[in-house]
């Protein structure tokens with residue numbers, strides 16, 4: 001992996017946000033100005049006053065270059081550290097740069113509190129800062145990844161930095177990193193004797209590249225839910241043995257949710273549990289199945305009846321792998337993205353409202369935001385004791401519709417129907433308004449997803465399956481119902497007939 005580099009005008013909070021970010025990601029934090037001061041035995045002000053700005057910039061260049069040998073860290077740079085082309089080229093090839101931006105009043109407010117520490121801005125602060133921002137405007141604008149920090153706390157900004165960077169460290173169930181980015185840039189973590197588990201469809205497009213990147217062996221299984229069973233898991237255990245996997249080996253799951261669930265389960269049980277890494281290749285697997293540590297397989301009696309909690313050691317979400325995904329699968333994955341927007345991210349929901357063409361050209365941003373929602377929920381409630389049930393939005397009706405359709409409907413299509421039906425129910429019981437229902441229905445439709453239970457699908461059958469699907473003796477079923485975009489409420493419903501509209 002690579003350094004995370006925070007850059008931007010003075011006063012944007014690079015050090016404060018950087019420390020919090022480093023803490024969340026369990027990475028070391030380096031403040032380049034402090035490194036320069038330690039090396040020189042002088043404060044930045046002293047260096048500039050005594051030796052001039054060029055001498056300071058030289059020290060900055062050499063301090064920056066020593067960082068290539070450090071372990072991955074969060075690094076806060078001075079506000080002009082990347083003005084030199086050689087510094088910028090070095091930073092870009094050794095890390096991901098996030099530019100922090102703020103409006104002038106925010107900067108002035110912050111900097112007044114630490115007057116005296118900014119040697120290049122002595123005198124009339126407003127005048128100096130305005131001139132400096134004007135002079136560097138083109139320079140700062142040229143950094144593609146930006147975060148506007150105005151009006152937010154340092155904690156909020158540190159979290160938004162994680163979302164923008166697509167970097168998270170999960171700790172509630174096992175400890176693992178989630179990284180959004182090109183898999184070819186993410187191969188510098190140690191994996192001994194690794195084996196890739198994939199299916200025949202994914203293998204056609206991506207196996208050769210991933211095998212070469214990780215120098216791994218591979219096992220290919222048939223694609224599809226109908227193969228998510230004990231026979232395939234057993235085949236995986238056999239392949240692990242044949243390839244000499246031991247307790248230190250790693251299983252790499254390269255595929256959709258079916259592959260992740262089975263490879264994760266096989267890894268969780270092989271030699272009492274070995275490491276696995278998830279490289280999801282469907283949108284659903286990126287934003288949902290690869291996160292949360294649930295693994296398993298189906299029995300003839302029902303889906304996911306056998307399983308374990310065994311989180312991967314790392315999740316790598318490379319949205320470019322989605323370019324080969326059939327359109328219907330991509331749309332299906334979008335249902336979960338919309339769901340995450342409704343649960344807690346109105347901005348993500350607004351992104352979905354742009355429709356499928358927009359989504360396709362902004363896939364990485366969509367993936368980053370949608371993953372972040374699921375991560376927040378599972379970190380707060382890893383073992384589904386409370387709020388994790390919010391993720392069930394659309395799923396109570398959706399699962400039943402999926403089953404009654406005999407899997408003619410893709411999972412996401414069924415969830416889309418479920419979300420729309422549950423939103424309409426929420427409006428009928430006065431929990432939400434018609435505006436929310438309309439927004440949900442029109443967004444799902446813009447993504448080409450269905451919003452009504454198919455004509456002729458027997459309602460009594462759906463209700464029967466909903467009852468069986470949940471705890472048999474439960475008097476009521478818990479629904480996650482939308483209240484507004486960004487907020488759901490958990491509600492127990494006894495009268496299931498009333499939930500399904502006709």
Ligand SMILES: NC(=O)c1ccc[n+]([C@@H]2O[C@H](COP(=O)([O-])OP(=O)(O)OC[C@H]3O[C@@H](n4cnc5c(N)ncnc54)[C@H](O)[C@@H]3O)[C@@H](O)[C@H]2O)c1
Nearest residue numbers: 201223256257258259281282284285288289294321324325
């Ligand atoms: N563990 C969890 O928390 C969790 C959460 C949600 C869903 N799931 C499980 O996930 C499964 C559904 O996952 P899914 O929707 O990813 O289905 P999937 O794994 O069956 O993949 C869908 C289809 O797309 C193909 N495919 C995958 N990636 C491709 C690519 N990049 N290019 C071309 N083809 C590709 C697959 O071969 C398959 O035919 C279900 O079994 C469900 O139970 C698990």
